[in-house]
Amino acid sequence: MGKTPPEQRIKELRDAIRHHEERYYIHHDPEIADEEFDRLLHELEQLEADYPDLLTTDSPTQRVAGRPVEGFDTVEHLAPMLSLDNAYNEEELKAFDERVRKGAGLGETPVAYVAEMKIDGLSIALTYEDGRLARGATRGDGVRGEDVTANVRTIRAIPLALRGGASGRLEVRGEVYLPRASFERMNREREDAGEPLFANPRNAAAGTMRNLEPALVAKRGLGAFTYQIVVDSSCGVRLQPDQGPPKGGHHKALTAMREWGLPVESHWRRCESIEAVVAFCRDWADKRQTLDFDTDGVVVKVDDLALRERLGTTAKFPRWATAFKFPAQQATTDLEKIEVNVGRTGAVTPYAVLTPVFLAGSTISMATLHNAEDVARKDLRPGDRVLIEKGGDVIPKVVKAILPHPDGKPRSDPWRMPARCPECDSELRRDEDEVVWRCENTSCPARLRRSLEHFASRSAMNIEGLGASLVDQLIEQRLVHDFADLYH
Numbered sequence: 001m002g003k004t005p006p007e008q009r010i011k012e013l014r015d016a017i018r019h020h021e022e023r024y025y026i027h028h029d030p031e032i033a034d035e036e037f038d039r040l041l042h043e044l045e046q047l048e049a050d051y052p053d054l055l056t057t058d059s060p061t062q063r064v065a066g067r068p069v070e071g072f073d074t075v076e077h078l079a080p081m082l083s084l085d086n087a088y089n090e091e092e093l094k095a096f097d098e099r100v101r102k103g104a105g106l107g108e109t110p111v112a113y114v115a116e117m118k119i120d121g122l123s124i125a126l127t128y129e130d131g132r133l134a135r136g137a138t139r140g141d142g143v144r145g146e147d148v149t150a151n152v153r154t155i156r157a158i159p160l161a162l163r164g165g166a167s168g169r170l171e172v173r174g175e176v177y178l179p180r181a182s183f184e185r186m187n188r189e190r191e192d193a194g195e196p197l198f199a200n201p202r203n204a205a206a207g208t209m210r211n212l213e214p215a216l217v218a219k220r221g222l223g224a225f226t227y228q229i230v231v232d233s234s235c236g237v238r239l240q241p242d243q244g245p246p247k248g249g250h251h252k253a254l255t256a257m258r259e260w261g262l263p264v265e266s267h268w269r270r271c272e273s274i275e276a277v278v279a280f281c282r283d284w285a286d287k288r289q290t291l292d293f294d295t296d297g298v299v300v301k302v303d304d305l306a307l308r309e310r311l312g313t314t315a316k317f318p319r320w321a322t323a324f325k326f327p328a329q330q331a332t333t334d335l336e337k338i339e340v341n342v343g344r345t346g347a348v349t350p351y352a353v354l355t356p357v358f359l360a361g362s363t364i365s366m367a368t369l370h371n372a373e374d375v376a377r378k379d380l381r382p383g384d385r386v387l388i389e390k391g392g393d394v395i396p397k398v399v400k401a402i403l404p405h406p407d408g409k410p411r412s413d414p415w416r417m418p419a420r421c422p423e424c425d426s427e428l429r430r431d432e433d434e435v436v437w438r439c440e441n442t443s444c445p446a447r448l449r450r451s452l453e454h455f456a457s458r459s460a461m462n463i464e465g466l467g468a469s470l471v472d473q474l475i476e477q478r479l480v481h482d483f484a485d486l487y488h
């Protein structure tokens with residue numbers, strides 16, 4: 001037997017690498033060890049170096065090809081990326097179903113839907129030309145987004161080439177997200193480097209996608225899910241007869257996307273009626289905690305694509321889809337006192353010390369209060385019974401005071417921001433147009449990181465489950481917002 005020709009070996013390696021990328025990054029079920037995967041990649045790199053003519057842009061060795069970019073170009077989407085109308089409870093889901101049946105003139109005939117987990121990430125549009133990833137763009141204002149192709153290419157869940165797919169041009173819609181494990185690792189690294197932490201995985205994913213260094217983006221461990229195909233009929237898309245975006249049903253499109261090697265979140269289900277959709281939403285309201293990504297609801301879409309055409313869109317939303325929002329995870333407890341922290345920039349932020357209460361898997365004894373204006377607007381006072389809510393953020397927030405106090409406790413006086421810095425006793429100041437109070441003493445010990453760590457371990461703050469990173473995040477929350485703003 002002769003030696004395998006390089007063309008053939010290169011193809012074998014690329015197919016094998018893509019297969020293992022899918023096992024690892026989409027199914028989270030690898031078949032080989034990391035070192036074996038690295039060996040395949042290395043062999044491919046070597047062959048491509050020896051035969052540069054055989055190197056193509058869709059080779060898995062070319063994921064991080066670009067140097068840092070200077071900015072992002074604005075690009076137009078094939079069709080507007082509409083947002084979805086929301087349904088906040090089961091009644092609203094049923095009202096949506098009624099509108100669909102009425103709009104389609106179906107009377108009492110049940111409509112079949114596809115229910116998918118709603119990914120709390122950053123919307124993207126991927127353009128494939130003749131089966132090759134040509135462009136990745138953010139949603140932007142829905143009509144125009146930013147070209148983030150170099151960053152999208154580094155996400156290993158996203159195929160650089162579709163398997164046996166379409167020729168011509170098609171756009172695939174989806175969501176880039178940061179898995180919880182990657183989010184936690186990333187914040188640990190940022191903490192070690194003394195950098196501001198991200199408040200939640202969605203902010204972190206959005207910030208990462210707008211980073212100008214693809215090599216750094218590659219290290220962050222972003223994931224992606226895709227959920228829709230938009231075909232550009234004007235430029236003559238030809239689809240393989242057995243694999244074209246299937247007529248008849250969205251569920252077939254999801255299956256086809258998976259066959260092309262696109263990442264599709266696996267828990268979607270075709271539901272024969274709105275009752276089945278309601279049951280699905282009820283089921284996942286609790287079960288979502290078991291997922292490795294944040295989800296705040298279920299996207300419900302009419303399955304029949306022809307029926308979708310008939311229903312059309314309003315100015316803002318498609319009439320054939322809605323986003324069911326899971327009920328907020330809330331609890332009531334007492335606000336024992338309001339304290340303030342001084343951040344590294346001198347920003348003074350109030351936070352709530354709560355009577356510990358168990359909520360959605362953890363004991364909560366602190367909540368963020370954002371700023372003094374927010375406390376005043378909600379008129380939160382020490383001693384109040386309060387409603388707290390766990391959203392996508394690590395630290396819960398105080399929604400409102402429950403008045404009067406159910407135990408009949410009289411209210412205390414309205415809370416005021418202390419006049420002086422609790423750490424250095426300097427007078428706190430605030431600019432006219434700012435909401436943030438600041439300690440302007442540059443040598444204020446609270447503004448030094450070491451004192452921050454000291455603060456976290458002090459007995460007053462020694463509350464179970466409250467690590468340095470949580471305190472830091474609480475303190476720096478204003479800074480996180482400012483930091484994210486840097487990218488705009």
Ligand SMILES: [Zn+2]
Nearest residue numbers: 421424439444
């Ligand atoms: Zn101070």
